[in-house]
Amino acid sequence: xxxxxxxxxxxxxxxxxxxxQFALPDGVIYLDGNSLGVLPKATAxxxxxxxxxxxxxxxxxxxxxxxxxxxxxxxxxxxARLVGAGAGELVVADSTSxxxxxxxxxxxxxxxxxxxxxxxxxxxRSNFPTDLYIAESLARERGFExxxxxxxxxxxxxxxxxxxxMLTHVNYRTGRMHDMAAVTAAAHAAGALTVWDLAHSxxxxxxxxxxxxxxxxxxxGYKYLNGGPGAPAFVWAHPRHAERFWQPLAGWxxxxxxxxxxxxxxxxxxxxxxxxxxxxxxxxxxxxxxVDSVLAAEAYGGMAALRRKSxxxxxxxxxxxxxxxxxLALASPTDDAVRGxxxxxxxxxxxxxxxxxxxxxxxxGDFRAPxxxxxxxxxxxxxxxxxxxAALHVQQVLDSGEWRRPEFNRRHAVT
Amino acid sequence: xxxxxxxxxxxxxxxxxxxxQFALPDGVIYLDGNSLGVLPKATAxxxxxxxxxxxxxxxxxxxxxxxxxxxxxxxxxxxARLVGAGAGELVVADSTSxxxxxxxxxxxxxxxxxxxxxxxxxxxRSNFPTDLYIAESLARERGFExxxxxxxxxxxxxxxxxxxxMLTHVNYRTGRMHDMAAVTAAAHAAGALTVWDLAHSxxxxxxxxxxxxxxxxxxxGYKYLNGGPGAPAFVWAHPRHAERFWQPLAGWxxxxxxxxxxxxxxxxxxxxxxxxxxxxxxxxxxxxxxVDSVLAAEAYGGMAALRRKSxxxxxxxxxxxxxxxxxLALASPTDDAVRGxxxxxxxxxxxxxxxxxxxxxxxxGDFRAPxxxxxxxxxxxxxxxxxxxAALHVQQVLDSGEWRRPEFNRRHAVT
Numbered sequence: 001x002x003x004x005x006x007x008x009x010x011x012x013x014x015x016x017x018x019x020x021q022f023a024l025p026d027g028v029i030y031l032d033g034n035s036l037g038v039l040p041k042a043t044a045x046x047x048x049x050x051x052x053x054x055x056x057x058x059x060x061x062x063x064x065x066x067x068x069x070x071x072x073x074x075x076x077x078x079x080a081r082l083v084g085a086g087a088g089e090l091v092v093a094d095s096t097s098x099x100x101x102x103x104x105x106x107x108x109x110x111x112x113x114x115x116x117x118x119x120x121x122x123x124x125r126s127n128f129p130t131d132l133y134i135a136e137s138l139a140r141e142r143g144f145e146x147x148x149x150x151x152x153x154x155x156x157x158x159x160x161x162x163x164x165x166m167l168t169h170v171n172y173r174t175g176r177m178h179d180m181a182a183v184t185a186a187a188h189a190a191g192a193l194t195v196w197d198l199a200h201s202x203x204x205x206x207x208x209x210x211x212x213x214x215x216x217x218x219x220x221g222y223k224y225l226n227g228g229p230g231a232p233a234f235v236w237a238h239p240r241h242a243e244r245f246w247q248p249l250a251g252w253x254x255x256x257x258x259x260x261x262x263x264x265x266x267x268x269x270x271x272x273x274x275x276x277x278x279x280x281x282x283x284x285x286x287x288x289x290x291v292d293s294v295l296a297a298e299a300y301g302g303m304a305a306l307r308r309k310s311x312x313x314x315x316x317x318x319x320x321x322x323x324x325x326x327x328l329a330l331a332s333p334t335d336d337a338v339r340g341x342x343x344x345x346x347x348x349x350x351x352x353x354x355x356x357x358x359x360x361x362x363x364x365g366d367f368r369a370p371x372x373x374x375x376x377x378x379x380x381x382x383x384x385x386x387x388x389x390a391a392l393h394v395q396q397v398l399d400s401g402e403w404r405r406p407e408f409n410r411r412h413a414v415t
Numbered sequence: 416x417x418x419x420x421x422x423x424x425x426x427x428x429x430x431x432x433x434x435x436q437f438a439l440p441d442g443v444i445y446l447d448g449n450s451l452g453v454l455p456k457a458t459a460x461x462x463x464x465x466x467x468x469x470x471x472x473x474x475x476x477x478x479x480x481x482x483x484x485x486x487x488x489x490x491x492x493x494x495a496r497l498v499g500a501g502a503g504e505l506v507v508a509d510s511t512s513x514x515x516x517x518x519x520x521x522x523x524x525x526x527x528x529x530x531x532x533x534x535x536x537x538x539x540r541s542n543f544p545t546d547l548y549i550a551e552s553l554a555r556e557r558g559f560e561x562x563x564x565x566x567x568x569x570x571x572x573x574x575x576x577x578x579x580x581m582l583t584h585v586n587y588r589t590g591r592m593h594d595m596a597a598v599t600a601a602a603h604a605a606g607a608l609t610v611w612d613l614a615h616s617x618x619x620x621x622x623x624x625x626x627x628x629x630x631x632x633x634x635x636g637y638k639y640l641n642g643g644p645g646a647p648a649f650v651w652a653h654p655r656h657a658e659r660f661w662q663p664l665a666g667w668x669x670x671x672x673x674x675x676x677x678x679x680x681x682x683x684x685x686x687x688x689x690x691x692x693x694x695x696x697x698x699x700x701x702x703x704x705x706v707d708s709v710l711a712a713e714a715y716g717g718m719a720a721l722r723r724k725s726x727x728x729x730x731x732x733x734x735x736x737x738x739x740x741x742x743l744a745l746a747s748p749t750d751d752a753v754r755g756x757x758x759x760x761x762x763x764x765x766x767x768x769x770x771x772x773x774x775x776x777x778x779x780g781d782f783r784a785p786x787x788x789x790x791x792x793x794x795x796x797x798x799x800x801x802x803x804x805a806a807l808h809v810q811q812v813l814d815s816g817e818w819r820r821p822e823f824n825r826r827h828a829v830t
Contacts (some may be wrong), residue, residue: 023471032475039471047466048459055644056438056454060447060779063829068644070828095692098513125678129665130692133680137665141556148678173676222693229470229483229696232536250552251512252545259830261784262541263563265548277510277545279636280698281644282462321694364475371678379480412484414478415674 001320002398006388009316010269015300015379021293022226022381029386029393031365034172034200034342034376037226043289050285071284072253072275075123079225079234079292082218082303083198084208090236092284093253093275096199096220097130099235102247103216103276104135106237107193108142109245111163115191118163121146122154122192128172131197135166151176154183158190165192169207170200170340173368175314175332177205177340181212188213199223202234203294204310204341204378206303215241224341224378226290232283235274242270251276309379310341313387317375318343320391326399331372342376344368352415355396356408363390367415416735422801424731430715430724430794436708437641437796444801444808446780447585449615449791452641458704465700481679486699487668493706494640494649497584497718498613498632499623505651507699508668508690511614511635512545514650516607517662517689518631519550519581521652522608523557524660525612526578530606533578536561537569537607543587546612550581555747569598573605584622585615585755589784590729590747592620592755595625603628614638618709619725619756619793621718630656639793640761641705647698650689655695657685666691708795725756728802732790733758735806740813746787757791759783767830771823772812778805782830 010016022028023039030038054062063069076091083090093099104121121135125148132146139146149157151171163289165187170177184194196217201207203224209217215238221231221265246267252258253275256266267273297306315336321343322330328345347354347372355367365375373394377387397403425431429658438454439445445453467476478484491506498505508514519536526533536550540563547561554561564572566586573580580602585592599609611632616622618639624632630653636646661682667673668690671681682688712721730751736758743760762769763786770782780790788809792802812818 023467025472028474030474036470036475038474039466044463044466044471047462049460051454051462051643051701052438055451056459057440059440059443059445059453060451060781062644064827068829094509094513095666095695097668097692098509098664101664127678128667129670129673129676129678132678133665133667133670135634136680137661137663140661141663228466229477230693230699232695233692246552246555248552249513249516249554250548251510252543252548253512255544255548258544259784259828261544263542263544264545265551277512277648278645280510280647282701283695283698284645286466308766359476366475366537369674370638412479413674414483 001316001387003385004386006316006384009384013309015305017096018294018297018300019381021296024381025236027362029363029390031363031375031377031390033378034223035366036222036229037224037290038377038381040226040289040293042088042292043228043286043306046285046289047282050282057340063228068281071281072279074282075288075291076234077293079202082212083202085236086210089239089271090220090234091271091274092248092287093236093279094233096136096218096233098249099218099233100131100134102235102249103195103218104138104164104236105248106241106245107164107195107216108138108144110241111193115163118161118191119144120161121164121166122157122162123166124151125149126171126173127168128197128199131168133318136291138365155186158186158192162190162192164195166195168197168199171206172200172342173372173374175340175342177338180207180214184212184214200340206307209236214238221287221290225287226293227287228290231287231290232280237271237274247274249276250300253277253279297380306320306379310377311336313379313382313384314339314341314343316384317377317387317391320388321345322396324391328373341378342374344375345373346371347373350403352406353403354397357403358393360408361393363393363410369415416731416803418800418803421731421799424799426717428799430720433712433715434796436711440794442777444805446778446779446790446792446805448793449638450781451637451644452705452793453796454638455641455704455708457707458701459642461700461704462697465697483696486696487694490699490703490706491649493710494617497709498617499625500651501625504654504686504689505649506686507636507647507702508694509648511633511648512549513664514536514633515546515549516553517650517664518610518633518652519553519579520663521656521660522579522610522631523553525656526608530578533576533606535576536579536581537572537577538563538581539566540564540806541586541588542583543612543614546581546583554699570601573601573607574605577605579610579629581610583612583614585620587615588787588789589759590755590757592753594638595622595629599627599629615755621722624651629653636702636705639709640702641708642702643698643705645698647695647704648704652686652689662689664691668692680734698801710794713718721794725792726751727793728792728799729754729756729758729779731793731799732802732806735803736760736809739806739810742813743788745810756793757789759784759790762788765818768818768823769812772818773808775823776808776812779806784830
């Protein structure tokens with residue numbers, strides 16, 4: 001592979017026009033869309049409109065006239081198209097952590113009602129920590145036990161004690177992806193419910209919640225959905241479960257008639273009961289622009305086409321780094337079928353300063369403790385030449401020893 | 416009182432310059448700052464900067480370089496100054512409903528540990544419904560009972576069965592304000608903990624959580640704090656309680672070391688454990704501008720001066736409406752000591768269309784089911800002549816019968 005080969009791939013790339021949607025800073029190779037997606041050009045104007053016209057001029061009336069009150073459902077229906085959920089089955093609200101609390105709580109209630117002997121939440125030891133913290137907390141509250149295992153052990157651990165299998169579809173560190181349909185089928189065969197975290201999946205890989213017959217799912221708005229820092233998250237429950245129990249964050253936006261102001265809680269039908277408080281309108285508006293930037297790919301073959309390009313980008317980068325940087329160990333799967341939209345390498349000592357040195361060169365990936373260099377590939381705005389150049393930069397940082405500089409070895413608050 | 420008298424009051428008003436901070440639409444008399452505060456002029460530029468520079472240009476680096484990671488504490492410290500809390504004792508996060516869930520959960524855990532025979536959450540029947548829904552939900556989850564009474568009955572109901580007294584400081588419908596110090600002392604004397612909702616207090620009336628020796632408090636960012644639609648909310652726990660228990664929404668931002676990515680939850684010291692997921696940065700930035708717009712009053716006498724003007728505004732309006740509109744019954748206290756920053760009237764039949772007719776005249780208050788016309792008085796941006804003119808409009812709407820028009824009798828989704 002030469003740089004000209006990469007440029008040729010870009011010239012032939014049918015998805016290339018999608019990059020024009022984004023306000024990418026000059027000179028930056030951004031391989032961190034799995035941590036914070038880039039700013040769509042449409043977002044600044046949309047948020048400004050919400051600020052000055054909807055809020056500033058129309059004030060409280062905008063709850064009706066600008067449709068603020070239905071943003072959660074409107075954006076939810078758009079995200080549903082990206083994850084194989086039906087219209088009206090998914091809403092946007094709160095954070096990923098808060099939404100996980102809601103669905104895991106519901107799953108534990110269902111398990112307690114249908115299979116009270118099952119007292120275990122099973123998850124992966126390398127799951128994203130906030131998921132484990134929420135599960136640990138709910139397990140304490142409800143008298144369940146959180147049991148952690150390795151990904152390869154899940155099938156063997158699915159026994160009659162498991163109430164809920166809670167997994168992140170694509171691992172945040174390694175990019176390893178579960179076969180959602182097969183794992184869900186195995187969980188159901190063992191009598192367990194499934195809760196899927198789609199943080200690194202929605203907008204990144206094809207997801208078919210309905211086809212997989214999943215039970216509950218939540219996901220993040222600020223990674224591949226380009227919704228902006230701390231964008232609201234989403235929550236889905238299979239229609240067979242949505243109305244079985246209250247979710248405990250029974251706030252007024254999840255009430256059947258919030259503006260009747262009645263003192264007793266009456267949950268809204270369907271997924272709307274998974275809403276809680278007043279929606280963060282500014283952040284929701286930005287999220288909608290981000291989701292629209294992904295839906296724009298529907299005219300170019302949709303998630304299937306994005307997936308093909310994502311795999312090609314990540315394979316190019318992985319192959320080039322592997323060939324150029326023998327010091328680094330590939331930490332992501334080589335098999336396309338089980339790799340999400342990222343590539344990770346590990347180094348036992350210098351992962352952190354190498355990532356900092358790359359950032360100084362405007363090649364932005366991130367470090368994930370304790371030893372991972374993580375590079376996300378967002379096919380909406382990345383070019384093949386970006387993947388090629390990034391690999392060259394990794395090589396140069398290692399070969400030059402510039403990662404040794406003191407400023408690259410000082411830890412930041414957020415890594 | 417004549418219109419010239421009102422203009423004279425404005426000419427003599429030392430707080431008048433504060434109005435210049437806001438982008439008020441021409442011709443609007445906005446009496447709904449207790450539902451959605453108005454847009455500060457600084458907000459649009461600040462949010463645009465966050466969008467284009469912090470997010471768009473600096474991307475993921477802004478978690479460190481722009482201080483996104485400490486927004487919750489930085490804005491929390493500013494709000495603390497408005498509610499009598501200490502620095503480091505209050506954080507901004509999530510919604511009011513979600514934060515209520517956190518503190519009520521903690522209060523119930525403390526009660527269960529210290530006084531297990533106490534099984535009642537006591538609240539007011541006319542409390543804001545989302546508070547009652549959250550309490551109803553937690554009571555179900557934890558085996559407590561939610562008991563509702565009238566405001567006047569609270570003192571008599573504080574017996575040995577009460578675990579937690581949960582109140583909104585200023586009633587959302589009537590504007591009636593509790594004496595926080597006296598009620599808290601009575602609750603403590605009876606062995607109960609207190610949870611205060613400051614939704615209609617923060618930025619509206621002087622609050623002294625420390626002086627009142629309150630136990631827990633939460634509040635809203637989008638009313639008197641001018642944070643924008645659905646702005647993040649805040650949460651405070653008295654330092655004696657903050658570390659006693661986990662709050663159940665144990666997400667990664669409340670972890671002692673979130674970026675170590677360890678699988679076990681270890682709560683952060685102090686109030687930081689009341690954080691949960693990734694903060695909604697765009698909404699937080701707007702909230703900070705709103706809070707700053709209230710803190711600007713510190714140069715003019717602070718909350719005490721705002722309170723004096725608020726009471727003068729609301730008294731002027733209440734007196735004028737009472738004199739001009741005998742059809743309406745005053746539903747707010749006349750005693751300054753127990754009236755928040757709003758005035759309400761009731762009418763058994765036509766409250767809704769009268770409010771709609773006023774909105775059509777650009778006099779924006781709101782209807783609260785079943786029979787309340789609610790008018791909020793925000794001394795930061797309202798003038799005495801606004802209060803006077805608003806009373807005239809109420810009279811004209813009633814006398815003209817224009818509230819009978821069909822368009823004013825059609826219900827909107829959000830009232």
